[in-house]
Amino acid sequence: MLKKTMFLWGTIFMMGMCIFLSGCSCTKEMSEKQDIASVENDPLEPLNRGVFAFNQAADKAVLKPVAKGYRWLVPEFIRKSVINVFTTLKQPAYFLNALLQGQIKDAGYVLERTGVNLTFGCLGLFDVATELDIPEPDYDFGQTLAKWGWHDEGPFLMLPLIGPSNPRDAIGYGADALTNPLDWRLRHEPILVYSITAAEGFVKRERALELLDNLEKSSTDYYAAMRTMYRQNRQKKIDKVLPNEAQSVKEYEFDFEIDEEDE
Amino acid sequence: MKKIILTLVCLLWAIPALCADPAIDFMDKLAKEIIEEGVLATKTNEEREAFFYEKFTTNLDLKNIAKQVLGVYWKKASEQEKQDFIEAFTQLTTKTWTDRFGMYQGQNIIFQGTRNASQKNQILVDSKIDGNPPVEVTWRLRQKDGSYKVLDIVIEGVTMVISYQKEYTAFLQQHQGSVQDLIDELNGKINAFKYSEKK
Numbered sequence: 001m002l003k004k005t006m007f008l009w010g011t012i013f014m015m016g017m018c019i020f021l022s023g024c025s026c027t028k029e030m031s032e033k034q035d036i037a038s039v040e041n042d043p044l045e046p047l048n049r050g051v052f053a054f055n056q057a058a059d060k061a062v063l064k065p066v067a068k069g070y071r072w073l074v075p076e077f078i079r080k081s082v083i084n085v086f087t088t089l090k091q092p093a094y095f096l097n098a099l100l101q102g103q104i105k106d107a108g109y110v111l112e113r114t115g116v117n118l119t120f121g122c123l124g125l126f127d128v129a130t131e132l133d134i135p136e137p138d139y140d141f142g143q144t145l146a147k148w149g150w151h152d153e154g155p156f157l158m159l160p161l162i163g164p165s166n167p168r169d170a171i172g173y174g175a176d177a178l179t180n181p182l183d184w185r186l187r188h189e190p191i192l193v194y195s196i197t198a199a200e201g202f203v204k205r206e207r208a209l210e211l212l213d214n215l216e217k218s219s220t221d222y223y224a225a226m227r228t229m230y231r232q233n234r235q236k237k238i239d240k241v242l243p244n245e246a247q248s249v250k251e252y253e254f255d256f257e258i259d260e261e262d263e
Numbered sequence: 264m265k266k267i268i269l270t271l272v273c274l275l276w277a278i279p280a281l282c283a284d285p286a287i288d289f290m291d292k293l294a295k296e297i298i299e300e301g302v303l304a305t306k307t308n309e310e311r312e313a314f315f316y317e318k319f320t321t322n323l324d325l326k327n328i329a330k331q332v333l334g335v336y337w338k339k340a341s342e343q344e345k346q347d348f349i350e351a352f353t354q355l356t357t358k359t360w361t362d363r364f365g366m367y368q369g370q371n372i373i374f375q376g377t378r379n380a381s382q383k384n385q386i387l388v389d390s391k392i393d394g395n396p397p398v399e400v401t402w403r404l405r406q407k408d409g410s411y412k413v414l415d416i417v418i419e420g421v422t423m424v425i426s427y428q429k430e431y432t433a434f435l436q437q438h439q440g441s442v443q444d445l446i447d448e449l450n451g452k453i454n455a456f457k458y459s460e461k462k
Contacts, residue, residue, distance in 0.1 A: 236420025
């Protein structure tokens with residue numbers, strides 16, 4: 001439970017800093033920078049960039065080499081099974097969030113998937129449910145909070161070792177982590193819980209090796225690229241659970257101006 | 264009676280042709296060419312890159328994409344900078360997507376339908392790439408003189424044009440709005456670009 005307590009305090013600290021920074025008045029130069037930051041809703045940008053640099057350093061020193069070694073050492077079919085097990089462990093969170101959002105049918109699908117994969121899929125090693133075309137709803141608590149009325153995600157946050165987020169989704173992430181059945185089962189074995197969490201990080205990193213490399217080598221500002229891609233993708237997931245009138249359409253319906261001489 | 268049946272048969276035969284959507288046809292043809300000729304038939308990265316460069320310059324509305332991507336800085340840039348930016352942007356985008364298509368693992372793309380965009384002569388084509396989970400992709404096309412050009416690709420809510428715009432704006436804000444600095448940075452990226460090794 002220690003990591004969850006630290007995570008929650010970290011989030012509260014970051015949120016406090018957001019409020020403080022967005023409210024302070026500074027010099028002209030500072031206020032110009034704040035104008036830029038306010039367009040991106042990233043009042044903590046200098047701090048966030050620092051955290052991003054730390055995450056990048058940790059990735060280059062540990063996460064990426066281990067992920068590469070894991071790919072080299074472990075055959076693909078086993079790697080797939082490991083991913084399946086980690087996905088199965090997320091099902092309680094999906095189920096609870098589906099219920100909290102009133103999506104009873106989807107909650108049923110989650111139960112069905114879990115039942116099929118735990119039995120016919122040998123305790124989640126094989127994703128038989130997907131082969132049987134059982135839908136895969138993946139609700140999280142960030143979406144639940146949005147559904148309950150917290151529509152505005154708030155300022156951008158770059159969380160240490162976790163990555164891009166915002167106050168609403170950071171709280172959601174922490175709440176979802178509490179539903180992991182392994183964490184409950186092993187609550188008296190914190191080292192084991194940390195090891196499993198780290199292993200999940202390496203497994204996820206292995207899946208994204210090429211994609212993140214591609215993004216990094218083609219970006220002129222990797223932090224800004226990650227920030228906007230995370231936000232847009234997250235907004236799409238949030239929009240899925242909101243009624244039409246509350247959905248954000250600004251990203252889709254942006255004014256794509258065409259050169260008049262080209263008309 | 265025979266004539267009526269014959270007419271009905273002819274009408275039934277003609278329905279698919281009448282219903283065919285030219286925007287979907289355009290995207291379907293382009294996707295097939297990219298997969299069959301660009302990804303599966305090419306052997307080296309250089310060969311693939313040359314194919315994509317040709318496809319991008321003929322099927323993408325690069326001038327309007329570049330204008331949108333540079334945002335407020337487009338008007339501030341000189342004609343030479345605009346031309347240099349379009350060329351550098353095209354080259355880096357070509358390398359980026361050549362690399363991404365190198366990760367292709369046989370997924371199918373299904374075009375589902377079209378919607379009108381809020382701007383005139385622009386149309387959105389919805390598609391889905393199969394996989395677990397499937398990936399939703401929307402293509403923004405511009406119609407001009409009966410033909411189409413791609414303006415933007417939206418993958419799972421992430422629009423390429425807005426992403427590039429935000430990224431380049433962040434870069435330009437840190438470089439006193441110098442478009443030349445951005446062009447130099449893009450050229451540096453192009454020269455340093457290394458293709459990923461296959462899985």
